[in-house]
Amino acid sequence: MKALLICPALRGNVAALAESAPLANLALFGRTLVEHWLEHLALRGAREVGILATDRPEQVRAHVGDGARWGLRVAVLPEIRELTPAEARAKYRADRPDGAWLPAPLDTTLMDHLPDAPEYPLFTNYADCFKALQQWLPRAATEPDRIGVREIKPGVWAGLHAHISPQATLRAPCWIGENAFVGRDAVVGPAAVVEADAFVEGGAEICRGLVGPETFIGEFTEVHDSIALGNTLVNWRLGSTVKVPDAFLLCSLARSMPVFSFAHCCGRLLAALALVVTLPVALRPMLTSKWRGQPVLRPRIAVRPRGSGAERMPGDTLVYHELTGAHGWLRRWPQFWKVARGEFAWIGNRPLTPHQAARLTTDFERLWLAAPLGLISLADAEGCTDCFRVQTRAHASFYAAQTGWRLDWSIFARAIFLLVTGTPYSQARERLAQSVKRDMETREAH
Numbered sequence: 001m002k003a004l005l006i007c008p009a010l011r012g013n014v015a016a017l018a019e020s021a022p023l024a025n026l027a028l029f030g031r032t033l034v035e036h037w038l039e040h041l042a043l044r045g046a047r048e049v050g051i052l053a054t055d056r057p058e059q060v061r062a063h064v065g066d067g068a069r070w071g072l073r074v075a076v077l078p079e080i081r082e083l084t085p086a087e088a089r090a091k092y093r094a095d096r097p098d099g100a101w102l103p104a105p106l107d108t109t110l111m112d113h114l115p116d117a118p119e120y121p122l123f124t125n126y127a128d129c130f131k132a133l134q135q136w137l138p139r140a141a142t143e144p145d146r147i148g149v150r151e152i153k154p155g156v157w158a159g160l161h162a163h164i165s166p167q168a169t170l171r172a173p174c175w176i177g178e179n180a181f182v183g184r185d186a187v188v189g190p191a192a193v194v195e196a197d198a199f200v201e202g203g204a205e206i207c208r209g210l211v212g213p214e215t216f217i218g219e220f221t222e223v224h225d226s227i228a229l230g231n232t233l234v235n236w237r238l239g240s241t242v243k244v245p246d247a248f249l250l251c252s253l254a255r256s257m258p259v260f261s262f263a264h265c266c267g268r269l270l271a272a273l274a275l276v277v278t279l280p281v282a283l284r285p286m287l288t289s290k291w292r293g294q295p296v297l298r299p300r301i302a303v304r305p306r307g308s309g310a311e312r313m314p315g316d317t318l319v320y321h322e323l324t325g326a327h328g329w330l331r332r333w334p335q336f337w338k339v340a341r342g343e344f345a346w347i348g349n350r351p352l353t354p355h356q357a358a359r360l361t362t363d364f365e366r367l368w369l370a371a372p373l374g375l376i377s378l379a380d381a382e383g384c385t386d387c388f389r390v391q392t393r394a395h396a397s398f399y400a401a402q403t404g405w406r407l408d409w410s411i412f413a414r415a416i417f418l419l420v421t422g423t424p425y426s427q428a429r430e431r432l433a434q435s436v437k438r439d440m441e442t443r444e445a446h
Helices: 012-018 033-043 057-064 085-092 126-140 262-277 279-291 328-332 335-341 354-358 365-370 390-402 405-421 425-445
Strands: 002-006 048-053 073-078 108-110 150-153 156-158 174-176 192-194 205-207 209-211 215-217 222-224 226-229 232-235 240-243 250-252 297-303 317-323 345-347 374-376
Touching: 002 033, 002 085, 012 126, 012 226, 033 048, 033 057, 048 057, 057 073, 073 390, 085 108, 126 226, 192 205, 205 209, 209 222, 215 226, 222 226, 262 279, 262 335, 262 345, 279 317, 279 328, 297 354, 317 328, 317 335, 335 374, 345 405, 365 390, 374 405, 390 405, 405 425
Parallel strands: 002 048, 002 108, 048 073, 156 174, 174 192, 192 209, 205 222, 209 226, 345 374
Antiparallel strands: 150 156, 215 250, 226 232, 232 240, 297 317
16 A cells, blocks of 8 residues: 655745754654654555655655665655645555555645644644644553553653752653753653653753754753743743853753764865865966966856755755866866865756746746755766756755765766766667677678
């Protein structure tokens, strides 16, 4: 049985909830919203789930993987905008037998509420979000596959490895997540949720509030009628938001963790090394440009990819450069610096100007902007250089939908093959296959 999940796009009324991750990855009682829904669908017989993601689909894909931990086959499908359930059905269920899908409305669901609780929307405003959490709190401990949660006294639940001081005061109803720490003389509750890996120092008080995962609450800090996520404090009654500058009062514990993976850091270091090693090759077009009185670097404007974080909203642009007097791949030499700075990736989709981006007419074509900017693209590896060709747009959209490290390595290898031989790998393979076929036909004739 199949089903579709639609990830909520950015919501202006609850923007603080999506600062560090898309709303689909919002942690609620130790699990993200998308995890709650995948488990819900698996228990109702689903075997394949498509997740339609607009905001930071790469983070959703990294979080859910292939769905094997739920016994599902999961595919994250980037979309240019949030589809309605009716639009999603028309797009993905057309010409497919109804018997293969879960019955409506489970066949297509917009994840703007928790399972079986559509009357409690999460993202209309902060007050509704907190109300939905309070409604779900007693149910969270009884969810199937929930391991290690214990009710330490009526209406008070604690997760696995939670450390709670005997001198702390816990007032029902409240929830304390896995590996959370509650210090001496701290007060948690009533109507309080402390998520996994949060740290509440002694003397602090959490009342009618939510403390997000990996959030530090300092000594004697009071969180009343508020949501604390890192150093962001939201009063859910008033809808007001403030950034707390004092890390001793409120901060994110995740800041001390590495922001980039080891592979990402190595890629940036290799880009810096490539910039230095290839400098002698780049000097010739630089000197030619200077001799002709031309600028060495030509600035270009590119549309930033969507879903790269709260600071990169749709419509933002960045400036990158090309070598004025160079041709071919060498023209991109200054972009090694963009890769070293983390603004470009080694493999991604090539940058588009705002005018070029406006010419992407269909939702499929606009997937081009859902992938990171790259020094090398799939279209490059296949010998497609004109961004307005149908093949180039198809390659860019395919990459956005199927991006992964295996595909990245394949593109890199094909780009090296093209650079060395001057022939795209797919064409060379086709020519080789035709040559082998002709040889076999010749042998059979003799």
